[in-house]
Amino acid sequence: MADKSYDLIVIGTGTAGSVVASKCRKAGWSVAIVDHRPFGGTCALCGCDPKKTLREAAEVIDGCRRMAGKGIAGKLCVDWQALQRHKRSFTDPVPDSREQSYVRQGIATWRGKAQFCGANSLQVNDKVLDAGFIVIATGAEPRKLLIDGAGYLISSDDFLELSELPQRLLLVGGGYIGFEFAHIAARAGVEVTLINRSKRPLSAFDPDLVEQLVKRTRELGVTVHLGYEVKAVMKHSNGFTIKAESEKETLTIETDLPVHAAGRIPAVADLDLDAGNIDSEEGVLKLNGELRSISNPAVFAAGDAAGTSLPLTPVAAKEGHAVADNLLARDHRGVDYHGIPSVVFTLPSLARVGLQEAEARAQNRQFKIHHGLVPEWQTASRRNESCYGYKILIEETTERILGAHVIGPAAAETINLFSFAMVNGLGATALRSASFAYPTAASDIEAMLQ
Numbered sequence: 034m035a036d037k038s039y040d041l042i043v044i045g046t047g048t049a050g051s052v053v054a055s056k057c058r059k060a061g062w063s064v065a066i067v068d069h070r071p072f073g074g075t076c077a078l079c080g081c082d083p084k085k086t087l088r089e090a091a092e093v094i095d096g097c098r099r100m101a102g103k104g105i106a107g108k109l110c111v112d113w114q115a116l117q118r119h120k121r122s123f124t125d126p127v128p129d130s131r132e133q134s135y136v137r138q139g140i141a142t143w144r145g146k147a148q149f150c151g152a153n154s155l156q157v158n159d160k161v162l163d164a165g166f167i168v169i170a171t172g173a174e175p176r177k178l179l180i181d182g183a184g185y186l187i188s189s190d191d192f193l194e195l196s197e198l199p200q201r202l203l204l205v206g207g208g209y210i211g212f213e214f215a216h217i218a219a220r221a222g223v224e225v226t227l228i229n230r231s232k233r234p235l236s237a238f239d240p241d242l243v244e245q246l247v248k249r250t251r252e253l254g255v256t257v258h259l260g261y262e263v264k265a266v267m268k269h270s271n272g273f274t275i276k277a278e279s280e281k282e283t284l285t286i287e288t289d290l291p292v293h294a295a296g297r298i299p300a301v302a303d304l305d306l307d308a309g310n311i312d313s314e315e316g317v318l319k320l321n322g323e324l325r326s327i328s329n330p331a332v333f334a335a336g337d338a339a340g341t342s343l344p345l346t347p348v349a350a351k352e353g354h355a356v357a358d359n360l361l362a363r364d365h366r367g368v369d370y371h372g373i374p375s376v377v378f379t380l381p382s383l384a385r386v387g388l389q390e391a392e393a394r395a396q397n398r399q400f401k402i403h404h405g406l407v408p409e410w411q412t413a414s415r416r417n418e419s420c421y422g423y424k425i426l427i428e429e430t431t432e433r434i435l436g437a438h439v440i441g442p443a444a445a446e447t448i449n450l451f452s453f454a455m456v457n458g459l460g461a462t463a464l465r466s467a468s469f470a471y472p473t474a475a476s477d478i479e480a481m482l483q
């Protein structure tokens with residue numbers, strides 16, 4: 034016998050869970066939402082938003098260094114503690130305001146870890162909650178590393194909360210988190226080492242532009258080891274020793290603080306999926322195209338937990354909307370992942386949307402490549418930025434943009450225009466003839482397409 038019953042229970046108060054809960058409640062359903070951590074999810078509390086706030090300070094330092102002797106004199110430095118206070122002024126209010134928003138909407142809130150105890154029921158603390166439908170929106174968690182001393186690695190959550198920075202920082206993994214944290218910490222004066230298993234890091238991004246990012250990262254003073262897998266972390270009285278192996282050699286590196294930046298996986302292991310009759314394979318839920326469990330029709334998943342596409346906030350929102358629409362209209366809506374942009378928020382940023390060159394070739398597309406490294410263009414040169422480049426793939430017959438890749442100042446904004454064009458069927462001709470304010474980075478798009 035359940036303690037409480039609802040039309041819908043959502044597990045997770047992040048982007049995906051909040052979208053589903055609000056949309057179904059608005060349609061008149063009785064809805065409950067559960068979380069065992071402070072309400073708000075990764076993006077708002079320990080992901081995109083706090084990271085971007087810390088990056089603001091790094092951006093100021095970067096600007097001062099680039100413009101030294103070109104109109105800027107003297108040195109600035111990051112006051113990490115003040116920066117953390119600034120960051121907390123955004124993150125601290127989130128859990129309460131998120132909870133109040135649920136209460137205003139009439140969504141019941143439960144605090145605690147949810148576990149399935151039946152096909153339509155969850156155990157939360159000492160209560161059993163039943164629902165017609167349950168949505169798993171539990172996000173992602175750091176991948177467990179099967180290496181000696183893995184427990185010594187701090188997580189990205191811990192890094193974003195550090196009250197002071199170490200002298201030496203080591204990032205295990207050269208993905209989004211590794212590169213973004215390396216750029217923030219280096220601007221704050223930390224000696225940073227980044228170790229990545231594969232020789233080609235950031236495999237979701239254009240390899241020619243990634244090469245530029247690696248070069249720029251090394252010029253910044255970050256030691257980047259590519260093609261080395263971290264095999265062990267050992268603690269000693271004044272820090273840690275990291276062992277990393279390539280095909281040919283073993284590296285031994287001393288550091289004060291090693292950070293896990295080695296990938297995240299759907300957070301579904303603690304849900305007792307068997308009790309809910311929910312099939313999974315190697316930690317990934319088995320879902321159909323409408324994000325519904327193939328074994329339990331009462332269960333859907335959205336966001337990082339669904340393990341479907343890129344684990345990004347806009348994807349979590351899109352999947353949340355799709356699941357809510359499927360629940361409410363029972364209409365079998367899949368998710369259109371076409372044209373979703375992604376950015377590595379280094380300084381400068383690296384951005385992409387659509388296909389990579391190799392993907393377009395594998396699909397036998399006929400396309401032209403517009404590729405250039407253009408630090409001499411004024412968008413970069415007036416900032417004294419040495420890194421500016423692009424690669425645009427344009428379909429031969431239709432002039433459609435198949436993929437756009439940009440590194441440099443304002444790349445994170447420029448990519449949104451390419452995404453907008455792709456999603457709305459606007460090709461290179463439309464973009465070339467658009468009038469963008471001058472001199473903005475968007476006004477470079479015309480030259481990128483010549």
Ligand SMILES: Cc1cc2nc3c(=O)[nH]c(=O)nc-3n(C[C@H](O)[C@H](O)[C@H](O)COP(=O)(O)OP(=O)(O)OC[C@H]3O[C@@H](n4cnc5c(N)ncnc54)[C@H](O)[C@@H]3O)c2cc1C
Pocket residue numbers: 044045046047048049050067068069070071072073074075076077079080081082084145146147148170171172173189190210300303304335336337338344345346347349378
């Ligand atoms: C450091 C970092 C930086 C990032 N930066 C960006 C960025 O710049 N841009 C971008 O697009 N994406 C970024 N991401 C990714 C982005 O944060 C995620 O894709 C997004 O937040 C996923 O949202 P979600 O709703 O799926 O899950 P989450 O927001 O992770 O929410 C899941 C919630 O479920 C709860 N939960 C888990 N298990 C249970 C359980 N058993 N019972 C109850 N509650 C549970 C968790 O406590 C959590 O609050 C970043 C991620 C990280 C880690």
Ligand SMILES: NC(=O)c1ccc[n+]([C@@H]2O[C@H](COP(=O)([O-])OP(=O)(O)OC[C@H]3O[C@@H](n4cnc5c(N)ncnc54)[C@H](O)[C@@H]3O)[C@@H](O)[C@H]2O)c1
Pocket residue numbers: 178205206207208209210211213228229230231234235261262263264293294295296297343344345375376377378
């Ligand atoms: N700007 C953004 O949108 C943003 C920022 C941060 C995180 N995220 C999301 O969070 C997810 C997780 O980020 P991430 O950076 O942890 O993962 P990632 O998958 O981007 O990168 C992990 C890297 O670690 C390497 N690695 C794994 N084990 C290793 C080992 N033992 N030694 C050395 N290298 C090792 C992998 O080869 C890989 O290159 C991303 O997939 C992304 O979707 C997005």
